Amino acid sequence: MKGHVQKQLKVAATYMRGGTSKGVFFRLEDLPENAKQAGQARDALLLRVIGSPDPYGKQIDGMGGATSSTSKTVIVSKSSRDDHDVDYLFGQVAIDKPFVDWSGNCGNLTAAVGAFAIHSGYISQQKLENTDIVTVRIWQANIKKTLVVRVPICNGEVLETGDFELDGVSFPAAEIEVDFIAPAEGDGSMFPTGNLIDDLWVPELGSFNATLINAGIPTIFIEAQALGYSGAELQDDINNSEEALHRLELIRAYGALKMGLINDISEAKSRQHTPKVAFVSKPKHYLSSSGKPVEAENVDLLVRAMSMGKLHHAMMGTAAVAIASAAAVPGTLVNLAAGGGQRNVITFGHPSGTLKVGAKARNTKQGWTVEQATMSRSARILMEGAVSVPFDTIK
The missing domain is CATH 3.10.310.10 (Diaminopimelate Epimerase; Chain A, domain 1)
Structure with a gap:
């Protein structure tokens, strides 16, 4: 076949499991220039990475797993806030529609964000020394809330294997504790109508x-x-x-x-x-x-x-x-x-x-x-390298 062969655009990414979910993780600085800001280009990139919209509902031509638990994307960056380590943005990708929902958080992937922050060099070396648990303070940018993740480490690196079992996940791994600080919406009651029932x-x-x-x-x-x-x-x-x-x-x-x-x-x-x-x-x-x-x-x-x-x-x-x-x-x-x-x-x-x-x-x-809610999760890198999308995905 004659003519110019256009290579695909490659974007550095990490595929991770967090709790009973998994998703594609990006460092903000690794995204293409026009996808570094919220908007159509970013959404188009993430949709193509995951393989949506797919009228067959399978996401065969992408990284998604055709369920809400596996059609997820995460963007992490060095925090703009002095009292936090990283900012975390979560995009829930629709399977059969051209839509990325930015209205909420993924609590399962929060555990993976803590680990990813360490893997990606966002946590100072000083904080990783002489300890076996690193506390990562995360600003959840979707919902404007603080998350605190305690990640086990060994010799300065994230400890991923262990004997913690989580129903819904086939294999044991290292336990990661996650605190959701003041998880209720706004400054008032967490019951929007004012009623318990x-x-x-x-x-x-x-x-x-x-x-x-x-x-x-x-x-x-x-x-x-x-x-x-x-x-x-x-x-x-x-x-x-x-x-x-x-x-x-x-x-x-x-x-x-x-x-x-x-x-x-x-x-x-x-x-x-x-x-x-x-x-x-x-x-x-x-x-x-x-x-x-x-x-x-x-x-x-x-x-x-x-x-x-x-x-x-x-x-x-x-x-x-x-x-x-x-x-x-x-x-x-x-x-x-x-x-x-x-x-x-x-x-x-x-x-x-x-x-x-x-x-x-x-x-x-x-x-x-509620002052704080706490649960235990686990997280693990499944694959790291780059995802590929056609060059015309983000024009």
Whole structure:
């Protein structure tokens, strides 16, 4: 074939797992010049890297894994704030639409951001000396919040292997502790309506009791029983039912409207990442997706959460913060499902197993707020080098 052969554009990148998610990580300074700023060029680059939009829903021509947990991108830079180490920007890439959602955080990948910051040379050598745990302070640029990640190291390098097991991840790794500092939205109450339980009216479906919370990520909690569910459902039980997906998306859209996240119901389609919708129930025995039994006496409650229109295979890290925060406030649907009372630490069951999370809540003149939420994750580099995209991706 005659003519000029145009090579692809190569961009330095690292493919990482963080918690039960994985994504493509970039240093801001390694992006092409016109993608260093937010806008169309950046979105076009990330869409092509991940392989979206894909009408087949497989992301075959990109790095995405065709699920909400694996269609993610991260941009990290040296922090512009004196009291933080790095700035972290998260882009949730839609699978079948040309859309990158910048409205929220990924709590699972937060653990990987801490490790990536060390791998990428953003943490001073002095901070890495004479210690086996490095504390990385992260400014989460999407939601304007502080995250503190404690990363284990050995001889100045990130320790990735270990015996910490995380349900939803096949292999053990080194444990990374993540603190979400003041995860509630704004300076006031984390309950946007001022109520612990609201009456949420949804056309076609009627009214539901709902706890609407802004902590970690905006989340709508519904009782599983009100939806006709047991709370022990696995992915196929929900994701193979168009009727179930339609109902839950309607609840999400009208919940977003009641929370003030959108001004018109039509806007929900362009805000897929937030809010989340989750349903809760009291503890009961079930078999997780791996076949591992989850005993009722070993959990405080069960939670199933939707992410980008599908039931999540485990639990989003930011939704786990919302669960911990809601559980810490007596009288929410989450707290009542866990047995009520003051609860600073809970263990909940999800489709892949269980997760332990903690939160410190207090009631102020402005309403309930959470000082800090904590959970353990792990992270590992899967591949590093460069991703390739056609030159005409970003014009």
